Amino acid sequence: xxxxxxxxxxxxxxxxxxxxxxxxxxxxxxxxxxxxxxxxxxxxxxxxxxxxxxxxxxxxxxxxxxxxxxxxxxxxxxxxxxxxxxxxxxxxxxxxxxxxxxxxxxxxxxxxxxxxxxxxxxxxxxxxxxxxxxxxxxxxxxxxxxxxxxxxxxxxxxxxxxxxxxxxxxxxxxxxxxxxxxxxxxxxxxxxxxxxxxxxxxxxxxxxxxxxxxxxxxxxxxxxxxxxxxxxxxxxxxxxxxxxxxxxxxxxxxxxxxxxxxxxxxxxxxxxxxxxxxxxxxxxxxxxxxxxxxxxxxxxxxxxxxxxxxxxxxxxxxxxxxxxxxxxxxxxxxxxxxxxxxxxxxxxxxxxxxxxxxxxxxxxxxxxxxxxx
Amino acid sequence: xxxxxxxxxxxxxxxxxxxxxxxxxxxxxxxxxxxxxxxxxxxxxxxxxxxxxxxxxxxxxxxxxxxxxxxxxxxxxxxxxxxxxxxxxxxxxxxxxxxxxxxxxxxxxxxxxxxxxxxxxxxxxxxxxxxxxxxxxxxxxxxxxxxxxxxxxxxxxxxxxxxxxxxxxxxxxxxxxxxxxxxxxxxxxxxxxxxxxxxxxxxxxxxxxxxxxxxxxxxxxxxxxxxxxxxxxxx
Numbered sequence: 001x002x003x004x005x006x007x008x009x010x011x012x013x014x015x016x017x018x019x020x021x022x023x024x025x026x027x028x029x030x031x032x033x034x035x036x037x038x039x040x041x042x043x044x045x046x047x048x049x050x051x052x053x054x055x056x057x058x059x060x061x062x063x064x065x066x067x068x069x070x071x072x073x074x075x076x077x078x079x080x081x082x083x084x085x086x087x088x089x090x091x092x093x094x095x096x097x098x099x100x101x102x103x104x105x106x107x108x109x110x111x112x113x114x115x116x117x118x119x120x121x122x123x124x125x126x127x128x129x130x131x132x133x134x135x136x137x138x139x140x141x142x143x144x145x146x147x148x149x150x151x152x153x154x155x156x157x158x159x160x161x162x163x164x165x166x167x168x169x170x171x172x173x174x175x176x177x178x179x180x181x182x183x184x185x186x187x188x189x190x191x192x193x194x195x196x197x198x199x200x201x202x203x204x205x206x207x208x209x210x211x212x213x214x215x216x217x218x219x220x221x222x223x224x225x226x227x228x229x230x231x232x233x234x235x236x237x238x239x240x241x242x243x244x245x246x247x248x249x250x251x252x253x254x255x256x257x258x259x260x261x262x263x264x265x266x267x268x269x270x271x272x273x274x275x276x277x278x279x280x281x282x283x284x285x286x287x288x289x290x291x292x293x294x295x296x297x298x299x300x301x302x303x304x305x306x307x308x309x310x311x312x313x314x315x316x317x318x319x320x321x322x323x324x325x326x327x328x329x330x331x332x333x334x335x336x337x338x339x340x341x342x343x344x345x346x347x348x349x350x351x352x353x354x355x356x357x358x359x360x361x362x363x364x365x366x367x368x369x370x371x372x373x
Numbered sequence: 374x375x376x377x378x379x380x381x382x383x384x385x386x387x388x389x390x391x392x393x394x395x396x397x398x399x400x401x402x403x404x405x406x407x408x409x410x411x412x413x414x415x416x417x418x419x420x421x422x423x424x425x426x427x428x429x430x431x432x433x434x435x436x437x438x439x440x441x442x443x444x445x446x447x448x449x450x451x452x453x454x455x456x457x458x459x460x461x462x463x464x465x466x467x468x469x470x471x472x473x474x475x476x477x478x479x480x481x482x483x484x485x486x487x488x489x490x491x492x493x494x495x496x497x498x499x500x501x502x503x504x505x506x507x508x509x510x511x512x513x514x515x516x517x518x519x520x521x522x523x524x525x526x527x528x529x530x531x532x533x534x535x536x537x538x539x540x541x542x543x544x545x546x547x548x549x550x551x552x553x554x555x556x557x558x559x560x561x562x563x564x565x566x567x568x569x570x571x572x573x574x575x576x577x578x579x580x581x582x583x584x585x586x587x588x589x590x591x592x593x594x595x596x597x598x599x600x601x602x603x604x605x606x607x608x
Binding site for chain 1: 388419437476477479484485486490495527534535538539540541548549552553567
């Protein structure tokens with residue numbers, strides 16, 4: 001009886017927790033963006049259609065880092081963390097564009113940018129008349145522009161126009177297959193191109209006298225390579241700030257993974273919002289393509305991000321195994337006993353040849369005795 | 374790619390395939406058979422078959438879908454009893470329906486965005502498929518069958534939906550190869566069955582002291598129970 005109750009409780013937890021989450025968010029109007037305010041003031045730090053959670057971070061256009069501490073309905077509150085100085089040792093020595101292109105040319109394997117759209121229905125209302133178009137929205141045209149602009153700048157780009165509709169919870173499960181398909185076709189960089197759901201002024205700007213929409217870089221924090229992706233995103237922003245100041249709206253690090261566990265050079269791009277003109281979004285995409293070659297050729301973000309992630313990953317794996325053994329055996333000594341037994345059983349065959357071959361003075365092992373003589 | 378990231382990826386892949394090997398071990402496969410299946414999963418990940426061309430493309434990845442489906446069908450075919458076969462089939466059907474309804478209707482609107490979910494979509498659907506598979510089948514094998522076939526059936530339902538709605542999309546079974554939600558679902562299902570099964574045994578008190586042979590440790594008795602009765606319970 002108890003065991004059945006336990007099984008039901010586990011099932012209920014996994015099944016109904018997402019349901020509760022769904023109901024909680026259904027209370028919000030579908031197009032109601034989240035306003036992130038600086039705590040204690042009315043200063044708006046960010047407006048976005050992304051769902052914001054405590055712990056999310058946002059680096060704004062002026063490189064000020066904020067962390068969300070509280071969410072109340074469609075309003076979130078953040079605290080200022082620090083002014084971030086974006087530096088790139090490579091770029092400081094020479095022009096980032098030159099550095100990127102030189103290193104790009106020096107690579108044996110060409111850099112290939114894979115572009116896809118998890119939410120392939122997303123559209124721009126002023127251009128398409130709807131925010132979501134079945135069978136492929138205007139976001140596909142923005143992807144085309146980005147790919148074309150990259151090709152014009154000497155970077156090979158593959159634009160996968162696969163539809164992942166309907167726009168439901170399984171869209172990312174489906175788009176993961178497209179992303180992996182792009183990697184198989186040689187893509188070393190993956191860009192999942194979206195548009196946001198905010199008032200148009202949140203993204204509208206002018207760069208060198210041209211009306212464009214800004215680009216927001218989104219990084220998933222439920223991702224082992226998160227720090228490496230953040231480093232790369234910051235490198236892109238730093239380069240963009242030099243080429244086209246104001247083009248990058250900011251870097252949002254939020255819950256989710258967005259298929260970014262597939263590599264450290266994977267990003268989700270929000271290019272404009274649903275009430276921006278698509279032409280302006282395409283301009284923004286073309287300017288973004290202008291920036292990308294400079295960071296694609298670089299050796300990439302090394303730092304300590306990936307190594308720290310490796311350590312965390314291994315520690316979590318060890319903790320999970322230890323917990324399982326404790327549950328399975330009922331005590332830590334018994335768990336250790338079982339771990340030792342597992343080691344002996346699994347590696348017995350592997351270690352046996354070494355154990356059975358004590359090396360003699362002539363350098364021959366015991367196993368060599370069957371030889372002549 | 375940066376060295377640190379490469380090391381991280383290699384470690385993750387090693388742990389992933391290590392766990393997969395243990396899962397196949399639990400399916401009463403020999404070490405060699407488990408290694409062959411993992412090899413097929415890996416190599417098969419690079420091959421896609423186009424099953425249906427019009428009106429909607431239906432592609433099947435060999436490593437991500439065909440090999441896992443083959444293993445589950447083999448498990449069903451070699452199940453000890455008719456009841457076990459029935460439970461495995463029911464687990465797959467219920468799990469498939471549950472996954473489809475969850476993805477399509479329950480997690481709708483803003484809840485369809487990954488940032489609102491407790492787990493990543495890839496893991497969430499796998500975990501749910503595993504739980505449903507385990508509850509419906511009440512064994513490790515049924516959980517494995519339910520987890521894998523649940524995702525496959527939900528993808529088939531997506532294909533049918535595309536055909537009916539006239540969306541010129543692409544339906545893919547196991548398109549991400551060995552790292553597809555289909556394979557994750559099988560691993561998570563057995564993992565959950567393992568943890569739930571072990572917890573049930575703990576709550577049930579495990580083997581009574583009188584069941585132990587003279588000199589036998591409690592651990593030994595537990596392992597013996599797992600080997601004999603445990604296989605009937607979970608296997």
